[in-house]
Amino acid sequence: MPTTTWNRHHILSLADFTPIEYDTVLKTAASFREVLSRRTKKVPALQGQVVANLFFEPSTRTRSSFELAAKRLSADTLNFTSATSSMTKGETILDTAKTYLAMGCDIMVIRHKEAGVPNAIASELDRLGERVSVLNAGDGQHEHPSQGLLDLFTICTLIDPLEPRLELLQGKKIAIVGDILHSRVARSNIWSLTASGAEVHLAAPPTLLPKWFADFVNDEDITGEGEAVAKEVFVPSPIPKRKLFIHWNLEPALRDADFVMTLRLQKERMTANLLPSLREYHQLFGITRSQIKHCQPHVKVLHPGPVNRGVEISSDLMDDPEFSLIQTQVTSGVAVRMALLYLIGSGKATG
Amino acid sequence: MPTTTWNRHHILSLADFTPIEYDTVLKTAASFREVLSRRTKKVPALQGQVVANLFFEPSTRTRSSFELAAKRLSADTLNFTSATSSMTKGETILDTAKTYLAMGCDIMVIRHKEAGVPNAIASELDRLGERVSVLNAGDGQHEHPSQGLLDLFTICTLIDPLEPRLELLQGKKIAIVGDILHSRVARSNIWSLTASGAEVHLAAPPTLLPKWFADFVNDEDITGEGEAVAKEVFVPSPIPKRKLFIHWNLEPALRDADFVMTLRLQKERMTANLLPSLREYHQLFGITRSQIKHCQPHVKVLHPGPVNRGVEISSDLMDDPEFSLIQTQVTSGVAVRMALLYLIGSGKATG
């Protein structure tokens, strides 16, 4: 394992990640990806430590990915899901977290349907002077930092498999398409990708964009021919040169794009009036073979999964290894989560 | 562990199992049963490998049995059950399987309420050139091969504990009683037991037999005194001498039987008109002390569990160790599943 300096105790958001931190995660994940290609995929790095997966919202892939990452670092795991919990008995979330703290867990991986829960738990642990780390595994519509980092790792390793690093994305055009409004994945990716110096282009129907984006898109910007609206957005940040463009049409976002990230349409969260129909959504914002002709010939498509086939992306494109990085993202997920658990866990050991 | 040749990559069905394969499983399971009698019941055979239990249908014993088998081979396990999964979010089963594939699972143990799902996943993995193995843990009314093999192992070890092998069943009479129509356990057992050269006698009410069996049972075969109908059925197979007899009454199936397998009555699947009442079913097809008097004195009774006491079998007979092999079947299950995981996992290592 690489010897690196890592001072971050909790991983809650990518908003204040520094370029050095991004590069440390990428480098560490690359070394774990190498471990995963061996016959024996385990390392003893976190032996004797306990990783508690506290999932107050159900999840297949993220929970399994963290569990597998922890096991491959030789940690013990405890799984908590709200369905089989005391939450029905009226205990507060903070009390549940403190119970796992008192049991002696070293790292808590927390998912919750409300934004801010992992932060609140982390703050409380800090206030109590505890050394337990919190890893945000998705909180409401706020952030999903490990997803943002695995997407970053997936893209960077495609460009340079041996030495993935942030600067590789300088000047690349990346489109993020779909339900931006409800997407914690989009939030985390906007932070990491703009930090890299890439041009990030969001494309969504106006009803699926956060309200604060409206400040950057005025009615008069829409041309008569349905041409795209694009504006440069400067995000307040220690990292210069963040560039974010917003479009109400798909085509200008895709034009000459190097990478396209399409987002899951959260059917279960959306009310009917945000969207006329799934069919119309697919016609306007679905990624298909015909649509990606606007992109660079080498374009690759990402999706955080699970995919609604034929809605966000056409089924054949999703399964085409020439264009789809969806399986690679899942594989990257285990390596990146091993890296995060390792960096947090080792940081604690030397602290 | 025995050094054996094993070329089968997936275990989906017993229909095309060869005598050598049966004997390899029996021999390997016997060596693991010896391991399980030691104080430390673990071997490092699959250290660093990951076994994913993908149970799209709930199960107590089969899931726990596979999980324990995997842990005793020192594999890591991931449990997926549909209740806490993305299936509610609209992802396809194939996509779920591919997600676990991309995470780096080595073996997928799959149960699904629809026949053919494990085969479909295995085909897709093969098409993709992946080396991950699929083990069918029960698919709809199709097959349950690990149950068929553990039943075979249970019977053979009773005859020769040190060297269980297929030929031991040559000429034995084995009755399979009950809900043949809905039973994947019956399907798998019919393949393994007929392959051994045993005489397999099915007994069920006509409504609980598959329609294709009707070809072998004609009205004129029913004698005036309610005597049994029996016909020899030749199954197309590379294995000669498969003998299958079908009865609409219990008694002729039990007559001089060496082993009786009674099947779970799938109460939750059956519609009312297949069966007048549980009470009448028990009177006609329930295995009781009085019924087993028709069998050989040394007869043993099996049931795949969970048992509806007083329906498929009388409660006192089930608990009588002189006749009941039900507990032994569960114990055999762990040894046989260790054998299957080991044979598949080791095959992969050398491939």
Place this chain on the structure above:
Amino acid sequence: MPTTTWNRHHILSLADFTPIEYDTVLKTAASFREVLSRRTKKVPALQGQVVANLFFEPSTRTRSSFELAAKRLSADTLNFTSATSSMTKGETILDTAKTYLAMGCDIMVIRHKEAGVPNAIASELDRLGERVSVLNAGDGQHEHPSQGLLDLFTICTLIDPLEPRLELLQGKKIAIVGDILHSRVARSNIWSLTASGAEVHLAAPPTLLPKWFADFVNDEDITGEGEAVAKEVFVPSPIPKRKLFIHWNLEPALRDADFVMTLRLQKERMTANLLPSLREYHQLFGITRSQIKHCQPHVKVLHPGPVNRGVEISSDLMDDPEFSLIQTQVTSGVAVRMALLYLIGSGKATG
């Protein structure tokens, strides 16, 4: 680990625990608490053994606590919860337990909503001549012995961290407050605390006391000024000097108390007419800063969790480390459960 004599095969109740057994548990748990303060918190004591957590009633903390204790002893664990089980298929509880027995589990940790289930399973295992141990993790309103022991350990280690032992509680006054009627925690604590020679004072509204306590409380004992009713109760037991006092008011139970245990109000189990309102309950029996002024200045408050904040205890008192032992109880829980699994598991090894 200490070399101790331990002959108890199952842990079902504290009713017949001997002083030597209490002291052995306390001493063993103290040595494990020391293990838990190390960086690597695992010991190989139960390597190769299997602990099955059979939870027929959902639970967060107790299930996780046992699972973690087992993993820290290097045992493998199997989790069973009724939600994903065969119970819906009509199998009896005893048959479920026998299935896990036949799989080769070494220890069964059992929780059930009905009193007596763990005892029934233990009796059946003994009748069958099996060496598998049963550990009662809470059965209906009967007992929760591991909770009683962890409460005892929490109190004793506060008095003497290095050598916790039963005699330290001699002459201490301990109040148990709240829903005694429905509380298995109260039952177990009454046995352990009276065995120590402490004065145990129960305080509850008459509707939340078991009926048999009414024999000890007569109408004429209630004074005109609402003064407390207290009676000494002699429990038939091999341990002399058991003292139990019963109060219908909070104040006399708290007066000069060294420790106050407040019980969870089982909202979901209670019918409306046992209690006017949660608000009134809190006013009469809730533990608050103003109420604990009646106690010794060094008083500490315990609660088995999960807590209904503002009902059984005021929120600020619960979070005040000067008074609250609630987090310490959870930490003690892991050490005590390691001790119980170790004592049972090692006893089996030498038997």
